[in-house]
Amino acid sequence: MTGHGAPAVPGRAPAALDRRVRRLLRWYPRGWRARYGEEFAELLLAELSDQPRAWRRTANVARCGIAARLASAGLSGHYAERTAGARACLGTLTCSVAVFLTFGITMWAQLAVGWQWAPPANPATAVAMLVMSASLLFLAVLALLATVPAVWTAVLSCRRGQAPNLRRPALLIGAGVLTLVLGGRHFGNGWPGTGGHWWPHQGLAPGGLAAFGWASTLSVTSYWVHPAALASFPPAELAWMAISPAAMLSLAIGAVQLVRRLELPSPVLRFEAWVGRAATAGMTAFLGGALCWVAQGGPAPHGLFRAGSIDAAGLAVMAVALATGWQAISRARPIPPHAAGHR
Amino acid sequence: MVALVARSRRSGGASPLSTLGRSAGPATLILSSLADGAKHGYALTKDIEAFAGVRLAPGTLYEVLSRLEGQGFIEALASDDRRRPYRLTAAGAEALHAHLCAQRHVADVGLGRLSGSWGVA
Numbered sequence: 435m436t437g438h439g440a441p442a443v444p445g446r447a448p449a450a451l452d453r454r455v456r457r458l459l460r461w462y463p464r465g466w467r468a469r470y471g472e473e474f475a476e477l478l479l480a481e482l483s484d485q486p487r488a489w490r491r492t493a494n495v496a497r498c499g500i501a502a503r504l505a506s507a508g509l510s511g512h513y514a515e516r517t518a519g520a521r522a523c524l525g526t527l528t529c530s531v532a533v534f535l536t537f538g539i540t541m542w543a544q545l546a547v548g549w550q551w552a553p554p555a556n557p558a559t560a561v562a563m564l565v566m567s568a569s570l571l572f573l574a575v576l577a578l579l580a581t582v583p584a585v586w587t588a589v590l591s592c593r594r595g596q597a598p599n600l601r602r603p604a605l606l607i608g609a610g611v612l613t614l615v616l617g618g619r620h621f622g623n624g625w626p627g628t629g630g631h632w633w634p635h636q637g638l639a640p641g642g643l644a645a646f647g648w649a650s651t652l653s654v655t656s657y658w659v660h661p662a663a664l665a666s667f668p669p670a671e672l673a674w675m676a677i678s679p680a681a682m683l684s685l686a687i688g689a690v691q692l693v694r695r696l697e698l699p700s701p702v703l704r705f706e707a708w709v710g711r712a713a714t715a716g717m718t719a720f721l722g723g724a725l726c727w728v729a730q731g732g733p734a735p736h737g738l739f740r741a742g743s744i745d746a747a748g749l750a751v752m753a754v755a756l757a758t759g760w761q762a763i764s765r766a767r768p769i770p771p772h773a774a775g776h777r
Numbered sequence: 778m779v780a781l782v783a784r785s786r787r788s789g790g791a792s793p794l795s796t797l798g799r800s801a802g803p804a805t806l807i808l809s810s811l812a813d814g815a816k817h818g819y820a821l822t823k824d825i826e827a828f829a830g831v832r833l834a835p836g837t838l839y840e841v842l843s844r845l846e847g848q849g850f851i852e853a854l855a856s857d858d859r860r861r862p863y864r865l866t867a868a869g870a871e872a873l874h875a876h877l878c879a880q881r882h883v884a885d886v887g888l889g890r891l892s893g894s895w896g897v898a
Contacts, residue, residue: 470839472859477818477835493836498836 435649451482460773461499463506516767518651523766525694527710530584532686534717535573537748540651541724542566544745546644547626558730565723572716580709583702584650586690603691608683613677614650620672621649653679674690710763717756724749792876793848801876803833803841807864808850808873815854817863831878845869 455478459467462474481491505511508523517684545563554560588600653675657664664672698706728741728749781792794801794808798806803894810816810824819836843864845851850869854862891897 464844470843473818473861474835474839476858476860477822477838480819481822481835491836494836495836496836498834498840501840 451479452472454482455479458495458499461496461503463503465506466502497742508765509758512629517697517700517703519695520707520766521696521698523762524706524710525690525705526762527759527766528690528693529686529716530755530762531573531713532682532689534720534752534755534759535751536651537649537654538566538570538720538724539743540572540654541727541748543644543648543651545727547648550641550644556730560727562723562727562730565726566720569716569720569723573713573720576709576713576716578711580706581704582697584692584696585696587702588696599695600692603688603695606684606688607692608632608688610681610683610688612686613681617674617678617681618646618650621652621671622646624671625649647772649674650682652747656742679765707763707766710759710766714756714760714763717752717759721749721752721756724752792879793850793872794876795843795863800841800844802851803837804845805873805876805880806831806833807841807845808841808869809877811851811863812870812873815862816855817860819860819863821863823832841884 455475457616459475459476476496481488485491501511506522508519509526542563544568545559547553548561548702552619554563588604591601622642622645625641625648655675657667660693667675724745728745794804796898797804804824806829807821810821810828818820818835820836822833822835826845842851844855849866850872851863852866854864856862
């Protein structure tokens with residue numbers, strides 16, 4: 435039936451060859467390995483027996499493995515199953531939003547601290563702060579709109595006993611949220627804006643929210659490249675700067691896993707895709723505001739509102755996150771209403 | 778076979794394989810190799826090398842196999858060992874036939890013009 439006998443015999447591969455095959459397989463995502471891993475390993479063993487050294491083959495496997503990873507994230511290629519493809523795209527968007535917000539909130543919290551002490555002299559900074567605050571509010575509303583139907587579906591799945599694979603993402607999300615809330619509230623007490631004066635009539639951001647945002651993103655700082663200055667920080671704060679990124683990572687990974695594993699009904703999936711597209715618009719507006727501040731906003735008295743290299747780096751990361759999220763959501767094509775009955 | 782020819786002539790436009798973009802070439806080789814029976818990955822590589830003089834790299838082979846399987850042009854067969862064979866489906870046979878007919882038309886036109894203008898037989 436198969437015509438050509440492969441030289442590799444299952445179970446008799448030398449250990450060195452086996453290790454090389456395993457290394458090559460790591461280029462591929464887990465789902466792909468689960469489906470094609472064994473047979474692909476057999477082919478690689480046979481190829482390695484024929485031709486032990488071939489950098490072109492290694493490069494080809496690496497390129498195709500990366501392509502498979504991008505396809506599994508909904509960023510390229512195709513998905514045979516449209517619903518799974520849309521879920522992968524939404525998962526990637528969730529990840530992009532998490533990265534974007536980490537750097538965005540860092541930037542916004544810094545401006546909020548400055549605003550507590552003195553109103554910005556440069557109109558560009560004032561406009562930037564208004565745009566960024568409005569965008570954050572818009573993103574928060576969208577997050578709520580996206581979360582309610584997803585959580586409701588998850589609860590229904592759990593009640594029907596159809597969601598054993600949701601336990602891990604739920605635990606990751608719970609651990610991340612709990613750590614951030616407890617740590618953020620505790621370290622928010624040291625907020626540099628405490629004791630400052632509200633800018634007249636601003637009411638732009640409640641102090642507690644600004645303090646929480648500042649405390650949650652303490653780890654995003656250029657102090658990491660100044661170890662001498664970092665050494666003068668209290669040990670508890672240093673520990674928090676190490677723990678908070680882990681908590682944020684746990685939250686983001688849990689959210690992405692939940693989105694990818696949750697079997698949302700088609701109408702909910704279409705709604706989530708719509709919310710995702712609105713989120714990219716909100717992120718674009720926020721980035722525009724941040725760009726306005728970094729490019730035009732000069733320092734106010736006492737050096738407040740001064741943009742540094744960490745802010746320029748943050749802008750670059752946010753731009754990449756936005757581009758990734760935009761690419762993902764533009765490829766999310768849930769089943770349209772007229773075709774939902776003909777799957 | 779007659780039914781396949783009739784259907785591919787009726788379809789007129791681009792062949793289904795052309796939707797695979799840059800994978801259309803390797804896909805044609807793989808489907809042609811499977812046209813005479815099921816084969817696993819290594820057997821496909823060797824067969825294609827023998828009849829087309831092209832050695833498909835392993836990554837490319839499985840990239841295209843997964844796309845062809847996703848489109849329903851091939852299907853995996855159950856196997857006792859780790860080397861899983863694949864076989865052509867009816868949809869795959871039809872797509873391959875339409876694609877090869879289109880290629881043959883291009884080849885006929887090109888060869889005819891070469892023969893007329895350059896005297897190359």
